Amino acid sequence: MLRGLDISDMLIIDRLELAFQPGLNVLTGETGAGKSILLDSLGFVLGWRGRADLVRQGASQGEVTAWFDLPEGHAAHAVLEEAGLPGGGELILRRINGSDGRKTAWVNDRRCSGEVLRALSETLVELHGQHDDRGLLDPKGHRAILDEFAGTAPLRDKVRQAWSGLAAARKAAKQAAAEREAIAAEEEYLRHAVAELDKLDPQAGEEEQLDARRRLMQSAEKIRSDVVNAYEMMGQGGAETQLGDALRWLDGVAHKADGALEAPMAALSRAMVELDEAMEGVVAAIDTMSFNPIELEETEERLFAIRAMARKHEVLADDLAGFAETLRGKLDALDAGEAAQAGLEKAVRDAQAAYDAAADALTDARRKKAGKLDKAVAAELAPLKMERAVFATQITEETPGPEGRDAVSFTVATNPGAPAGPLGKIASGGELSRFLLALKVCLAKGQTGLTMIFDEIDRGVGGATADAVGRRLAALSQGGQVLVVTHSPQVAALGAHHWRVSKAVSKGMTLSTVTPLSAPERVDEVARMLAGDTITEAARAAARELLGEEFAS
Secondary structure, X not given: OEEEEEEEEEOOEEEEEEEOOOEEEEEEOOOOOOHHHHHHHXXXXXXXXXXXXXXXXXXOEEEEEEEEEOOOOOHHHHHXXXXXXXXXXXXXXXXXXXXXXXXXXXXXOEEEOHHHHHXXXXXXXXXXXXXXXXXXXXHHHHHHHHHHHHOOHHHHHHHHHHHHHHHHHHHHHHHHHHHHHHHHHOHHHHHHHHHHHHHHOOOOOHHHXXXXXXXXXXXXXXXXXXXXXXXXHHOOOOHHHHHHHHHHHHHHHHHHOOOOOHHHHHHHHHHHHHHHHHHHHHHHHHXXXXXXXXXXXXXXXXXXXXXXXXXXXXXXXXXXXXXXHHHHHHXXXXXHHHHHHHHHHHHHHXXXXXXXXXXXXXXXXXXXXXXXXXXXXHHHHOOOOOXXXXXXXXXXEEEEEOOEEEEEEXXXXXXXXXXXXXXXXXXXXXXXXHHHHHHHHHHHOXXXXXXXXXXXXXXXXXXXXXXXXXXXXXXXXXXXXXXXXXXXXXXXXXXOEEEEEEEEEEOOEEEEEEEEOOHHHHHHHHHHHHHOOOOOHHHHXXXXXXXXXHHOO
């Protein structure tokens, strides 16, 4: 419930603080006095998207604060918890609009985004503007009204989930069919390529090994003879023999040299060992360089075959094995595709069946509740002086979608014997407003903690009909809170609390004020609404009669 609104430097309001009450709150005033500014300011602090030029001329920023009572179990508590904001029995919203257009918002003194404000506003306030009834002219909105009345949200959620599942199943089946078709178109190529690759059987790293072996064999003929000559120079008749002879000569005379030859002999021994290791290495090199000419030819053939295959498929030689696996996987998918496609088609049928079941349940619920809505609206139309009007909800089948497969439209017959037709073509402006009010009353039943605001919902009606509208609004406010902006004296007279909106020029600046009215002031305001600028005693008497016995002089 909205308890207060504090406005600073917004449009033509310099400073204004209002304290609202439970029940029916009415705001009256001449056209252009600033009643819409109050709603603009409230919408601003609630995060609604509206006009941008809200800051009063000459002010650096505009600010609006609104505070609400939050009873236990109110839907706003869940929004606060999800946003990580402090809760409690009171909710304070504050929002600043700088002259540069920047906006900053707080919830219970914690910074928050406009999205959070809008989420909170959906649980706090419901606004019905001057042209709200235009929504009744669009049948696209009728289904949402019926669903709100019927409480079909859980069933709608199941339909949406089933529709998502059906869409996903259809997409998977379609994509798999397209992929299988694309693979089938290149099946001949795939089988030929896989056969070639399987026959060649290239291995990762094989090209580098073959290339190195080929180069070695190609150079072996050129260097092998030199290596053999080097070996012969080191072996028998060469360095090995000479070193051996030198060591034997020294050994024969070492005992006569008093130890002078021991170090040279040890060095020769080490040289003999090193020479032996060198000879072993050379022998191994000679063995490596020994090859069959046929091996060179075979190595070159395989190397060239691998490189040719890589060029053919435009991949690296080392990637040929992986490429073969990819092609083999496509063939496997093609071979298994028929069974897989059958499984996907079955998934589509199962998803379709699930959607049909969910949509049927939603349709049944809508049809059952449609009759109840018609009866509820009829009961509300009688007090609104439209007891002879017939309101009917028609449900027809339309293209299936995430909201089901029902098209909903409201039809009316406003006069006995007259044919029924679409609401927008049959009802007048005043009748549309009353149909809207009747629907809102039906939808409001069971809602708690929601402030309902009606902006000139009574336009186009007067006299006894306006009185009937006012009485229905007063009844709607019982146990809750309704704010009404009105030009109707009959509606204003039925308010439990009354404010007058007026504007005046002060120091060359137009400012708007809102004044709570005492009993005598209410009499004068209603009299003004009846008679105009000149308030006569007859107008005051008529006003007292509208206001009731407690206002009688």
